[in-house]
Amino acid sequence: MRSLILAVFxxxxxxxxxxxxxxxxxxxxxxxxxxxxxxxxxxYDVKGYDSGSDSYIELDxxxxxxxxxxxxxxFDDNHRVVHQKSSIGEGELTFIxxxxxxxxxxxxxxxxxxxxxxxxxxxxxxxxxxxEVDFKKNSKLKVIHEKINSLVDAVENxxxxxxxxxxxxxxxxNASERVNTKAARxxxxxxxxxxxxxxxxxxxxxxxxxxxKIV
Numbered sequence: 493m494r495s496l497i498l499a500v501f502x503x504x505x506x507x508x509x510x511x512x513x514x515x516x517x518x519x520x521x522x523x524x525x526x527x528x529x530x531x532x533x534x535x536y537d538v539k540g541y542d543s544g545s546d547s548y549i550e551l552d553x554x555x556x557x558x559x560x561x562x563x564x565x566x567f568d569d570n571h572r573v574v575h576q577k578s579s580i581g582e583g584e585l586t587f588i589x590x591x592x593x594x595x596x597x598x599x600x601x602x603x604x605x606x607x608x609x610x611x612x613x614x615x616x617x618x619x620x621x622x623x624e625v626d627f628k629k630n631s632k633l634k635v636i637h638e639k640i641n642s643l644v645d646a647v648e649n650x651x652x653x654x655x656x657x658x659x660x661x662x663x664x665x666n667a668s669e670r671v672n673t674k675a676a677r678x679x680x681x682x683x684x685x686x687x688x689x690x691x692x693x694x695x696x697x698x699x700x701x702x703x704x705k706i707v
Contacts, residue, residue: 498545501668506702508616509602509615509616509617510614510615511612511613511614511615512612512613512615513610513611513612513613514599514601514611514613515609515610516540516601516602516603516607516608516609516611517600517601517602518600518622519598519600519610520598520599520600520613521596521597521598521599522596522597523566523594523595523596523597524594524597524619525559525594525595526589526592526594526595526619527589527592528589528590528591529588529589529667530588530589530619530620531586531587531589531618531619531620531632532562532585532586532587532588532589532594532595532597532617532618532619533584533585533586533587533617533618533619534584534585534597534615534616534617534618535582535583535584535615535616535618536559536582536583536584536585536599536613536614536615536616537581537582537613537614538581538582538601538611538612538613538614539551539608539611539612539614539617540609540611540612541609541610541611541612548610548611548612550581551580551581551603555673556579556580556603557577557578557579557580557601558577558578558579558580558599558601558602559577559578559579559580559599559600559602560576560579560598560599560601560602561574561575561576561578561583561585561597561598561600561603562574562575562576562596562597562598562600563585563587563594563595563596563597563598564595564596564598564602565593565594565595565596566593566595566596567591567593567697568591570596570669573587574587580603585597589633597614599613599615600642601613624699644674680682
């Protein structure tokens, strides 16, 4: 007897969350009526039973591609339209219905190291018309684009402020160098004048002493 879980979607863009218990290697399926062009997105998270803690915990090696996800068209003799290998720990399925009718979505965790371990698979479903989903996606991208532009403008403003600070520092440095140069020249000029005065005074005193016959 096949195992199945029924998920009922009432409103467009409705989000449904449920979980199912299974064993590794078993295939669990549920059925969903989809119209042509509708998008179904499923996010899943798998945990394994731990007897020591008597709870379900994250699986080891969750990066391995050991989760099989199949989507089949029940109305077309179970024609398979999706066969996806994903991470056994968590992942996502995105599917757009090509024809209207009942679809079967199946999950099968087949990691060899799990043996017959009990698993809990939690699934979040989002459904709606693909055009609406694309519109929302484009709206989110537009918001992200606007945020990026705002960050770019902020960076440009910071660069302009830094450039202004550098120009002010350069202007201040040039002004300081000019003042220091003028001060050094004035000091040298004063020293030359003082040395000249000293020589003049020595020469004058020498002549004065000779004239007074002191020397």
